[in-house]
Structure formats: structure tokens, C-alpha cells
Amino acid sequence: MAACEDDPTTMSGATAARRVVITGRGALLPWEGGAAALARLAAPAPAAPPAPVAFDARAYIGNPKVLRAMHRGFQLTAAAAVLALREAGVAAGGLAAAGIDPARAGTAVAAGEINPATPDLLATLAGRRLGTAEEWGEFGQAALHGLHPFRRLALLTNMAAGHVSILFDLQGPSLTLTSGAEAAAQILRESYWLIAEGRADLMVCEAADTPEQAFAPEPAGEAAAAIVLEALETARARRAPIALEVDAAALEAITAGLGAGWESCFPACAPLLAALASVEAAATREVAR
Amino acid sequence: MKRRVAITGLGVVSALGGDAESNRTALRAGRSGVRPLRQFPSQKFPVTAGGEVADADLPRGAGRIAALAETALAAALRDARLEPDAAPRPEVAACWALGKPRLDLEQLRGWLDAAAPDAAAPDQLAWLRAQAAAALRRHGHGTAELLARLARRAGAGGAKVACYTACASGNDALGMGKRLIERGEAELVVAGGADSQLDPLSLLEYELLAALAPPREGEAPAAWCRPFDRQRRGFVVGEGAAALVLEAEEHARRRGARPRAWLTGYGSSLDAFGLTKCHPEGRGAAQAMAAALRDAGLRPEDIDYINAHGTGTVLNDRAEAAGIRAVWGEAARAVPISSTKAATGHLIAAASAVEAALTILAMEAGFLPPSLNYREFDPECALNVVAAAEERRWRRALSNGFGFGGQNACVILEAA
Numbered sequence: 001m002a003a004c005e006d007d008p009t010t011m012s013g014a015t016a017a018r019r020v021v022i023t024g025r026g027a028l029l030p031w032e033g034g035a036a037a038l039a040r041l042a043a044p045a046p047a048a049p050p051a052p053v054a055f056d057a058r059a060y061i062g063n064p065k066v067l068r069a070m071h072r073g074f075q076l077t078a079a080a081a082v083l084a085l086r087e088a089g090v091a092a093g094g095l096a097a098a099g100i101d102p103a104r105a106g107t108a109v110a111a112g113e114i115n116p117a118t119p120d121l122l123a124t125l126a127g128r129r130l131g132t133a134e135e136w137g138e139f140g141q142a143a144l145h146g147l148h149p150f151r152r153l154a155l156l157t158n159m160a161a162g163h164v165s166i167l168f169d170l171q172g173p174s175l176t177l178t179s180g181a182e183a184a185a186q187i188l189r190e191s192y193w194l195i196a197e198g199r200a201d202l203m204v205c206e207a208a209d210t211p212e213q214a215f216a217p218e219p220a221g222e223a224a225a226a227i228v229l230e231a232l233e234t235a236r237a238r239r240a241p242i243a244l245e246v247d248a249a250a251l252e253a254i255t256a257g258l259g260a261g262w263e264s265c266f267p268a269c270a271p272l273l274a275a276l277a278s279v280e281a282a283a284t285r286e287v288a289r
Numbered sequence: 290m291k292r293r294v295a296i297t298g299l300g301v302v303s304a305l306g307g308d309a310e311s312n313r314t315a316l317r318a319g320r321s322g323v324r325p326l327r328q329f330p331s332q333k334f335p336v337t338a339g340g341e342v343a344d345a346d347l348p349r350g351a352g353r354i355a356a357l358a359e360t361a362l363a364a365a366l367r368d369a370r371l372e373p374d375a376a377p378r379p380e381v382a383a384c385w386a387l388g389k390p391r392l393d394l395e396q397l398r399g400w401l402d403a404a405a406p407d408a409a410a411p412d413q414l415a416w417l418r419a420q421a422a423a424a425l426r427r428h429g430h431g432t433a434e435l436l437a438r439l440a441r442r443a444g445a446g447g448a449k450v451a452c453y454t455a456c457a458s459g460n461d462a463l464g465m466g467k468r469l470i471e472r473g474e475a476e477l478v479v480a481g482g483a484d485s486q487l488d489p490l491s492l493l494e495y496e497l498l499a500a501l502a503p504p505r506e507g508e509a510p511a512a513w514c515r516p517f518d519r520q521r522r523g524f525v526v527g528e529g530a531a532a533l534v535l536e537a538e539e540h541a542r543r544r545g546a547r548p549r550a551w552l553t554g555y556g557s558s559l560d561a562f563g564l565t566k567c568h569p570e571g572r573g574a575a576q577a578m579a580a581a582l583r584d585a586g587l588r589p590e591d592i593d594y595i596n597a598h599g600t601g602t603v604l605n606d607r608a609e610a611a612g613i614r615a616v617w618g619e620a621a622r623a624v625p626i627s628s629t630k631a632a633t634g635h636l637i638a639a640a641s642a643v644e645a646a647l648t649i650l651a652m653e654a655g656f657l658p659p660s661l662n663y664r665e666f667d668p669e670c671a672l673n674v675v676a677a678a679e680e681r682r683w684r685r686a687l688s689n690g691f692g693f694g695g696q697n698a699c700v701i702l703e704a705a
Contacts, residue, residue, distance in 0.1 A: 115418050117417060117420075117421030122417055127401075128398065133332040136329060136489065137333025140493060143490075143493045144497065147493065149498070150565070152497065153565060153693060155389070156455055158694045159693075162696070165694075165695060166561055166564070169561050170561055171559050171573060172559065173559075175465070176696075178433065179449060179450050181433075190468070199580070218422075
């Protein structure tokens with residue numbers, strides 16, 4: 001990682017790359033959220049993290065109708081994004097007011113599959129036989145009445161990005177990656193390059209762990225993390241608080257090796273949590289303006 | 290100067306056929322792969338038809354999505370003259386759009402029987418849900434596990450990326466692969482998409498969303514989906530997979546591989562408007578199309594053909610047409626456009642990967658793919674819709690993929 005200075009060189013040696021900085025951080029851990037959670041990451045992980053996160057989604061997402069449509073994993077993801085964007089000086093729906101072109105601001109999410117065995121499905125399925133055309137037909141008719149009409153959307157992996165984009169009017173590039181434990185580091189890398197290559201000015205990167213994820217490694221508890229990456233010139237123009245300047249090599253370094261048991265607790269979030277811990281540990285320097 | 294990305298191998302399996310040539314032949318002839326479902330006894334089910342791949346075209350024993358992906362991947366590797374299961378090389382990467390793992394309802398029902406005495410009790414519900422999650426992991430249906438298998442088959446020792454952006458996933462996988470090569474992080478990327486949502490639960494979920502074309506009295510299922518037609522009412526679900534071998538131009542030249550086409554543009558965007566409805570003016574769609582054009586260094590008038598997302602739903606087709614008008618202006622009425630979803634069904638996460646493959650096959654052979662069942666002009670979709678395959682040489686295509694959650698991703702393909 002490089003302290004943010006006026007010298008335009010980057011540590012990666014990449015050519016023609018715009019400088020990229022971290023302007024927002026958000027974390028929700030089972031014990032607390034926000035700044036206290038960031039501080040905790042510097043310490044070793046406790047042996048047995050409690051689950052779930054002590055968390056009231058209404059504190060982050062005001063619209064109850066929106067909240068009802070959100071899987072808990074999406075709520076956690078969105079809440080972490082709210083925290084990170086708040087630190088970056090962006091209020092919900094306030095991207096343009098903060099001096100950022102919505103079409104050049106996007107989001108990237110590392111996500112896991114969501115367990116489709118929901119209570120409404122189990123209730124509809126209980127006591128039924130499935131085999132003949134008649135039995136499938138009866139189940140089908142019952143399911144049309146018993147299943148939630150928006151069940152499909154509630155369980156789509158990419159809906160976290162959809163929710164966050166609507167909350168903040170993010171219209172730029174988007175990715176949801178489901179590559180398992182690698183996904184969070186991948187979204188940070190792709191977001192970095194989107195900004196460095198001039199395809200976006202701001203990217204919100206998020207991930208969440210919930211024990212209901214249907215792929216290994218299974219997390220031991222709940223957590224969510226978000227990082228706002230931004231072009232240095234955009235951050236400077238709007239006088240955003242800059243936590244750290246990063247380049248491609250620095251990102252690789254800070255997303256690896258969270259250690260101390262955190263990875264096994266929160267595998268989906270671990271790379272983002274590692275980056276947050278690194279930023280927290282580093283001496284934060286104000287950019288020379 | 291960006292590195293050029295060649296497409297040196299292609300494999301595709303869809304309801305139109307089990308290999309590239311059968312897909313091309315069926316597409317050119319205007320045949321549809323939509324027919325009554327055979328994967329389960331569906332005669333009295335609320336959904337009875339879809340774009341189903343013939344069982345004979347798939348290996349036995351694997352899960353459906355895995356079988357589709359592995360079939361397309363094997364064909365693409367053969368086409369690119371690459372050995373399957375080669376030792377992993379760090380300069381080889383894998384980028385896949387993989388559909389949501391299917392839940393086996395009969396298995397779930399079996400667990401319900403075992404969950405006596407009270408399946409509705411909170412602890413029993415938790416147990417059942419844990420069983421379902423564990424089963425998805427155990428059977429290797431989980432996305433990360435399938436990605437690892439596909440990467441091993443492709444000899445990918447570099448990045449292994451799985452994308453899920455709903456119906457835009459395939460284009461995002463291709464775009465991710467393109468950028469890995471352009472940045473020099475990979476020399477060769479096996480990219481593609483695979484999906485099958487023809488299982489009972491997925492079909493019910495689409496029916497609940499009122500997204501499916503209703504059966505029409507006296508009409509075969511092949512006629513139900515009518516993209517851009519004034520009488521359109523929705524889509525039919527399909528299944529399939531496509532794999533493309535993306536390769537840095539220099540790498541392809543060094544090993545004597547012949548480019549079949551070039552992947553020159555990619556752009557993505559978000560509607561930031563609604564989870565179920567796309568932006569009515571096609572704002573996000575227009576932004577993704579414009580970004581792909583910029584990436585390719587092309588102007589709208591350089592495009593010879595648009596492979597539309599074209600699901601056949603009233604709102605989606607209208608919004609896509611509006612987005613095209615926003616980018617092309619008056620010329621939107623001139624550029625030929627079609628949706629191949631009426632022929633293949635909507636392949637969801639695999640849709641845009643398969644459509645990119647079909648676009649390349651048509652471009653190579655010199656015909657414009659038809660938009661089946663297009664009969665009646667809709668002034669809200671005032672586009673030059675290709676109703677029947679048209680023999681014509683052309684060189685540049687835009688292929689669109691737009692998904693639930695406001696996801697948009699577009700790619701540009703150019704003739705070699």
C-alpha cells in the first residue's frame with residue numbers, strides 16, 4: 001500500500017492507471033458494527049463467535065417495504081454498504097449531491113448461494129407425494145398458493161447488488177461473484193481496475209457471511225464488510241476523507257492473511273475484513289491537497 | 290494499447306442441439322427447441338414446456354448444470370485444440386456464469402418425512418434447512434465446487450471466477466475473461482455459462498412472477514414466446530451451456546490457433562430502478578450498450594446486427610427497444626435485430642453466453658438469426674426485427690444480456 005501523496009507513481013508499476021483510494025469502510029461483526037468492529041479486527045478472533053449479528057436493519061435501511069423483500073444476508077450486505085458510504089460522505093440517494101456521477105459509480109458483491117429450502121416451501125411440500133403427473137400437478141397448484149410470489153427474487157444471489165444500487169442510485173458497472181472464498185478478493189481487484197482504467201469513479205465492494213449459505217466453507221457466524229474504492233481525483237474534488245491509497249499489488253497484500261481465526265469464522269468476508277484491518281492498522285494520513 | 294482477445298474455441302449445447310453445428314443448422318432453418326418437458330411428469334403441472342436439451346446429448350451421472358457445462362467445455366477445448374485435464378497453468382483462467390444450484394424436491398420431501406414429529410417446529414425447520422444446504426455442498430452442486438471442476442478440466446491454474454448477475458451473467462463471465470487477458474493476468478481464459486432452470490421449483494418461481502408465456506389455444510409450445518411481437522406475453526424457460534476459449538492474439542498465433550472471432554467490447558451497468566422491473570426508458574441497458582461500444586472503439590453505426598436480450602415479456606422488450614433508440618437514435622429502425630430466445634428458451638444465467646456463441650455461428654456462416662414467432666409490428670418496439678433467417682455477410686454484432694435486479698451486460702463480437 002502507498003501513502004497518498006502528490007507523486008503520481010504507483011507501487012504496482014502499472015501504466016496509464018488512475019490512482020485509487022479507499023474512502024469508506026463498513027463492518028458488521030457479531031459483537032458490534034462500525035468503528036468498534038474495525039478496531040476489533042486488529043485483535044485475534046475469539047474462539048467461538050456468537051451468531052447472529054446483533055443488528056437492527058431498520059437503522060440502516062429506512063423503507064420497511066424494501067426490508068421485507070430482503071434476505072438477511074442482503075440486509076447485512078446493504079448495511080455494511082451504508083456504513084462504508086456514510087464514511088465516504090455519501091448519504092442514501094445522495095450520490096449526485098456528493099459530487100459523484102451515478103453512471104460512473106457501481107457496486108461489486110461477493111456472495112454465496114442462498115439456501116432455497118425456505119419455510120414456505122417446506123410447508124407446501126410436507127405430506128405430499130411426488131412421482132406421478134397427478135402428484136406433481138397437485139403439488140404445483142398448492143405451491144402457486146403456498147409459495148411467496150417473489151420467492152425467486154428473494155433468493156437470487158445478485159439481489160444484494162440490486163438493493164444497494166437502488167438505495168444509492170449506483171448506475172455504473174456491476175459484478176456479483178460467487179467464486180467461494182476467492183470472491184471477495186476478486187471483486188476488490190476488479191473494482192480497482194475499473195477505476196484505474198477509467199471505467200468508473202467509485203465502486204462499493206461488499207460481502208456477507210451467513211450460516212445459511214449452501215456452499216463450503218460454511219461460516220461459523222454472521223458478518224458483513226464493505227469498502228468504497230474511489231478515483232483519487234474524484235475523492236479530492238469532493239473533499240472526501242481518504243483512508244489510504246492502494247494499487248493492484250497493495251490490494252493483493254492487504255486482502256491476504258487476516259489470520260488469527262477470522263478466515264474460518266467468516267470465509268466470504270475474510271478478504272474484505274483483512275483489508276479493513278490493514279487500513280485500520282496503518283497510520284491514516286490526510287492527502288496533501 | 291489493449292491486447293486483442295481472440296475466440297479460438299467454441300462449444301454450445303442447447304435445445305437446438307448437442308453441438309455447434311446442429312445449433313447453427315437449426316437456427317438457420319428457423320427451428321425451435323421448445324417442446325413439452327420430459328425431465329419430470331409435467332403433463333398436469335402449471336408449466337408444461339420449455340427449451341429442454343435432449344438427454345442423449347448429455348453425459349449421465351452429473352448434475353444437470355454440471356453436465357451441460359462439461360459438454361460445452363469439452364467441445365470448446367476440442368475446437369481450440371486444447372487437451373482436457375491438462376496440468377494447470379497459471380496463465381490459464383476460468384470465468385463461468387453458473388446457474389443457481391437446483392434443489393431436489395423429492396429428496397427434500399424425504400427429509401421432511403424423517404423430520405418427525407413436528408416438521409413445523411423451529412428446531413425441525415432449522416434441521417431441514419441445514420440438510421438442504423449440506424446436500425447442495427455434498428453433491429457438488431454448489432457453484433464454487435462446480436467452478437473448481439470446470440477449471441481442472443480446462444487446465445486453469447490462474448484466476449477462477451464465477452459470476453452471477455441473473456440473466457446478464459454470461460456476458461459478465463465473457464467480459465471478466467476479456468479483461469483478465471487485456472490486463473495480462475491471463476493468456477487464455479475458458480469462459481462460458483451453464484444453466485438449467487427446468488426443474489419444478491424454478492418453473493413455479495417464474496410462473497409466480499407472471500413472467501412465463503401462457504399456453505395459447507391451438508398453438509404448439511414452440512409458438513408461445515414472441516419477442517418484440519405486439520402479442521408477446523412472456524418467455525419460456527430453457528437450459529443449455531456455451532463455452533468460449535478466449536485467447537490473447539499473440540498467444541493464439543504462437544500456438545497456431547485460428548481465431549473464429551474477436552471479443553472486442555464489454556460493458557455493464559445497473560438500472561438502480563427496481564428489482565422486478567427494468568427502467569422503462571432502458572437507461573441502464575443504454576449505458577451498458579454504450580460502454581461496450583466505447584470499449585470496442587466503435588460507433589453505433591458500425592454494428593451490423595444486435596442479438597437482443599429479447600425475453601418476450603411486454604416490459605422487457607419495450608425497455609430494450611427504448612435503450613437501443615437512446616443509443617442509435619433514428620438508426621434504431623435500421624439495424625437488424627433478433628432474439629434467439631424464442632428458439633432456445635430463456636437460459637437465464639447461461640443465456641448471454643449461449644447467445645454469444647449462436648451469434649458467432651451465424652456470423653461465420655453469413656446469416657442473420659431469426660426472431661421466431663415475430664408476426665405483428667409493435668410501435669413500442671419500433672426496430673428492424675429479423676423474422677426469418679436472412680442470408681447476408683456481416684462482421685460486427687452487439688449481444689445484450691439484462692437481468693433481474695437491474696443488471697445489464699453487453700458484449701461486442703467481430704468477425705475474424
